Amino acid sequence: MILTFDKEILEQACKEIIETILVCLPNAFKGTVYRIGLPPQMIAQRVSSGIIENDRKTISWGLPQRSDYNPPGKSWNEYMDKPGRPLEAMAWCVEKQRSWTAEDSRIDARSVRLQVEGISEDVYHMEPVLIRKEDLFFGNGSNIEYAKNIQKETLWKDSDYVVVAIIKIHFLHNTIKIADSQTRTIKKLSRALGTELMSYQLKKQSYEDKKQLAEDKLNSCNILADSLRNTISKTGLIFSLIKLELGVLRRQWETLLLELSDKKDMKCEAVETLNHILDQMDGKCGKLGKNLINLQNKFINLSLPPEGGLNWIRMQIENKWNQLFNEIPFDDEQTGEIRNSLNHLKSSLFVGRDPDLLARYSRIPESLKMEWIDLIYKDIQSLDFQYLDRLTCILENPSLNLPYQEKSRKSLLYLKTLAEIMGQLENSTNIVLREVLNGDYVDPFPNVLNKIAV
Numbered sequence: 001m002i003l004t005f006d007k008e009i010l011e012q013a014c015k016e017i018i019e020t021i022l023v024c025l026p027n028a029f030k031g032t033v034y035r036i037g038l039p040p041q042m043i044a045q046r047v048s049s050g051i052i053e054n055d056r057k058t059i060s061w062g063l064p065q066r067s068d069y070n071p072p073g074k075s076w077n078e079y080m081d082k083p084g085r086p087l088e089a090m091a092w093c094v095e096k097q098r099s100w101t102a103e104d105s106r107i108d109a110r111s112v113r114l115q116v117e118g119i120s121e122d123v124y125h126m127e128p129v130l131i132r133k134e135d136l137f138f139g140n141g142s143n144i145e146y147a148k149n150i151q152k153e154t155l156w157k158d159s160d161y162v163v164v165a166i167i168k169i170h171f172l173h174n175t176i177k178i179a180d181s182q183t184r185t186i187k188k189l190s191r192a193l194g195t196e197l198m199s200y201q202l203k204k205q206s207y208e209d210k211k212q213l214a215e216d217k218l219n220s221c222n223i224l225a226d227s228l229r230n231t232i233s234k235t236g237l238i239f240s241l242i243k244l245e246l247g248v249l250r251r252q253w254e255t256l257l258l259e260l261s262d263k264k265d266m267k268c269e270a271v272e273t274l275n276h277i278l279d280q281m282d283g284k285c286g287k288l289g290k291n292l293i294n295l296q297n298k299f300i301n302l303s304l305p306p307e308g309g310l311n312w313i314r315m316q317i318e319n320k321w322n323q324l325f326n327e328i329p330f331d332d333e334q335t336g337e338i339r340n341s342l343n344h345l346k347s348s349l350f351v352g353r354d355p356d357l358l359a360r361y362s363r364i365p366e367s368l369k370m371e372w373i374d375l376i377y378k379d380i381q382s383l384d385f386q387y388l389d390r391l392t393c394i395l396e397n398p399s400l401n402l403p404y405q406e407k408s409r410k411s412l413l414y415l416k417t418l419a420e421i422m423g424q425l426e427n428s429t430n431i432v433l434r435e436v437l438n439g440d441y442v443d444p445f446p447n448v449l450n451k452i453a454v
Helices: 007-024 089-096 112-117 133-137 181-257 266-279 286-300 306-327 332-348 355-360 366-376 385-395 405-437
Strands: 028-036 044-052 059-061 100-102 123-132 161-171
Touching: 007 028, 007 044, 007 059, 007 161, 007 181, 089 100, 089 123, 089 161, 123 133, 123 181, 133 161, 161 181, 181 366, 181 405, 266 286, 266 332, 286 306, 306 332, 366 385, 385 405
Parallel strands: none
Antiparallel strands: 028 044, 028 161, 044 059, 100 123, 123 161
16 A cells, blocks of 8 residues: 555645644644655655634645755755754654653754754644554565664564654744653544544545556456457357358258259359350459459359349349450440349259159158258358257158258258357346346445546
């Protein structure tokens, strides 16, 4: 933990303790609180200073115009006891974790002005504000690098406490003694300041923990959402693989059905005719012609459902031929051959359910034949587990006699199982996302914690 506060919060806490002391102790007229930073630098810096007026009701606040302890303050190396420079009460309080009382300003051994200029200062009492290491560092105090004194001894080595602030109270002359009731009161109130600072720190830590929890929630949601996106993309891949397997089944079926038919080579012959016409154009068709040849050759190896296949031919092949008709003059014979070949491509999509061909094929029962045709030529647009169940059930029938029937059946079963797992994962991820995102969070410190530095 790091003891950090918003400037306004820290200043307000210091003003309150100064005001309490000045009002309670009639001989006190000025108070200052110094913040002591974390070791090893332990920067001492004035936070707030106030002087009570003669009416004992009004306090004037402000820092001296010139002071070594005004922001940014002095580090431990600058105010610690060293040979050849004046001793400071600040060093004593920080190193020893004990108070310093200057009851007689004429003989104050730690009055810098008296040592340097020979001029006595006010009578004062300085009290360290202590917080337990265990409370401040949550048990990690042993891992902190503490400062050392001039003898290279580690400060606070045998102490359970850390100095976080120093309270300095100025008194009227001849009104204070070491360990009198007034200094004991300051000591008790220093503990109150330590408790208040610790309370603010714990509230700040609680706020940061809640903030971290909210960030962790958001990070978790992002991870889960990323997993969900991956799941959805894999589900789409599975669907594509199922459609490819359906294409393999259509190709196997059409091969059986067209064994003795004159339509067996209709698709290849149509593509060869179209490609031959393009080759005869001597490069006049340019990139569009080359693109068409590639797409037409690709179509030979596709086995699409009729509706989807018609759309593919129109978009990928026929529209490009229409564009060529507008750009290049074809004679009537070529145009007729092209149109006829395009029609043959479209017709090739329907050979697997051609009524004449089906009537001649008598190797399987009529009812099985009709259901089989209905399934493999159905243009599915999404995963349908009932559809896959019907299809794999039919593939168990040996009378179909497809070359790779069992392989296709197993592939579809594996893909269906994988799709179900992915679907469950997607649902589970959505549930977790909703539970995490719908968690209610109420800021318990809306007016105070927003000022604490984070």
